[in-house]
Amino acid sequence: MLEITTAIFITLLGSAFYHLLPARNMRLRLAFVALLSFVIVFAHFPVAALAATATGVLAWIIAIYSLRYAPVAKYGPFLLIAVLAAFSFREIEVQTSPLDKTLLQFGMSYYILRLYLVLRTTTVRKERLHLEEYLAIALFFPIFPAGPICAQEAFSRSPALQRPLLHNYLLGLYHIGIGIIALYFVTGVLDDLADSLIVGLKTRPFWLQMDPSATYAVMMLKFAHLYANFAGYTKIAIGLGLFFGFQLPENFRYPFLATNIQNFWQRWHLSLSRFITTLIYMPILLSIRKPRVSMFLAFTLVGLWHQLTPQYLVWGIGHGGMMALYMGLSKNRQVARVAGALGPVWTVLAWLTTMSAVAFLSMFANEATWELALKFVHSLFGLQWSD
Amino acid sequence: MKVLIEKLKTSAGLASDRETWLMLAVSTAGWAFYLYQYLCGSGLGVAIPRYAVY
Numbered sequence: 540m541l542e543i544t545t546a547i548f549i550t551l552l553g554s555a556f557y558h559l560l561p562a563r564n565m566r567l568r569l570a571f572v573a574l575l576s577f578v579i580v581f582a583h584f585p586v587a588a589l590a591a592t593a594t595g596v597l598a599w600i601i602a603i604y605s606l607r608y609a610p611v612a613k614y615g616p617f618l619l620i621a622v623l624a625a626f627s628f629r630e631i632e633v634q635t636s637p638l639d640k641t642l643l644q645f646g647m648s649y650y651i652l653r654l655y656l657v658l659r660t661t662t663v664r665k666e667r668l669h670l671e672e673y674l675a676i677a678l679f680f681p682i683f684p685a686g687p688i689c690a691q692e693a694f695s696r697s698p699a700l701q702r703p704l705l706h707n708y709l710l711g712l713y714h715i716g717i718g719i720i721a722l723y724f725v726t727g728v729l730d731d732l733a734d735s736l737i738v739g740l741k742t743r744p745f746w747l748q749m750d751p752s753a754t755y756a757v758m759m760l761k762f763a764h765l766y767a768n769f770a771g772y773t774k775i776a777i778g779l780g781l782f783f784g785f786q787l788p789e790n791f792r793y794p795f796l797a798t799n800i801q802n803f804w805q806r807w808h809l810s811l812s813r814f815i816t817t818l819i820y821m822p823i824l825l826s827i828r829k830p831r832v833s834m835f836l837a838f839t840l841v842g843l844w845h846q847l848t849p850q851y852l853v854w855g856i857g858h859g860g861m862m863a864l865y866m867g868l869s870k871n872r873q874v875a876r877v878a879g880a881l882g883p884v885w886t887v888l889a890w891l892t893t894m895s896a897v898a899f900l901s902m903f904a905n906e907a908t909w910e911l912a913l914k915f916v917h918s919l920f921g922l923q924w925s926d
Numbered sequence: 927m928k929v930l931i932e933k934l935k936t937s938a939g940l941a942s943d944r945e946t947w948l949m950l951a952v953s954t955a956g957w958a959f960y961l962y963q964y965l966c967g968s969g970l971g972v973a974i975p976r977y978a979v980y
Contacts, residue, residue, distance in 0.1 A: 542969070542970075542971060543960075543969075543970045543971070544964065544969065544970070702937075706933070706937070710934070710937050710938065712953075712957070713934065713938065713949075713950070713953045714938075714953075715953075715956070715957075716952070716953030716954060716955070716956030716957045716960075717949060717952050717953045717956055718956070719956035719957065719959060719960050719970070720952055720953075720955055720956035720959060723959065723960075723963070723970050723971075724956075724959050789939065
């Protein structure tokens, strides 16, 4: 992975050359972005770069045939999901660095959703994108290791392309500044706080050596760390994208202010949230006509998209279950009456419950093994663990 | 300055002037932290996405 100063320097240099290319020739500009991104990603993660290029070409071929044959338009994009599933089910035997292997899978889970989104939107609009745009969307280096999940609206159709260059550069620096504070400073403070709670504990995992209150505090701190890390990383990616005139979407809107699970998903990982709603929830809803079941199934699938592990299956079932439950309770008059009577107390309780639930599921899902995840649960609820 | 804040508010999709000032202050602090780490510390290291920290 690039050191932050190197990343900013390369992006400034690359974007300067990019802006020297004729603005009317977007194909040439996108080809340059695709090539620059390929070189940068290949230098660090060669296998992941080759896989992304191959997937970009596959998406482009599907798009060509989608315009000619209706079944390809309908079922072709699922081929991308099949590729992702194949890579998730089986670890590929290649001689490369562990990080390259990790990125082969994690990078893929993001760029495949981006390409899937592109294929679905171009089919609906009968729009045709060129190969270089598929490759730029798959490989664009600031978003290669993680989100946001975006399509051509962020690239060749970006509103930022109409703005003056200086405006985009200054706005990019503004986003990067926020990203630096979150990614480097806030995560450091949260790490120190978590360390102060596990000080004196010598062996990993720490779970069974802590009492429930310390486990709860570590769980909340780890979740805050996850937010600062992901939001900071995304902010830097948005800033670097603006140097090229690309408007990557915002991914977070103060998720720690959410007072219910639906509101949480209107603030957390917004690009994924939009993807779930439009491309998973709505198609399921249209076929089975049951909103709560559709929501539950959509989130269960998204849990497995994160990782094919039982921990993430629990994460998906947990979020899907909470969303389905909220959809039912939010229409309940008795609940509304109690909420009205309790006023601010209800708001505080709702906030605490929401934050605790999402932090719990996040901590559970991110444990490396099922046994570790269970140890965390035992530690949190003060239960006895027997080997 | 008011024009600048208005432009930033619109471009960054922020809700109010107060939020814009706050975010601008956070961003400035970010760059100050970057410069401090670059000049007096050991730099900031790589930008790590979330899965690498677990």
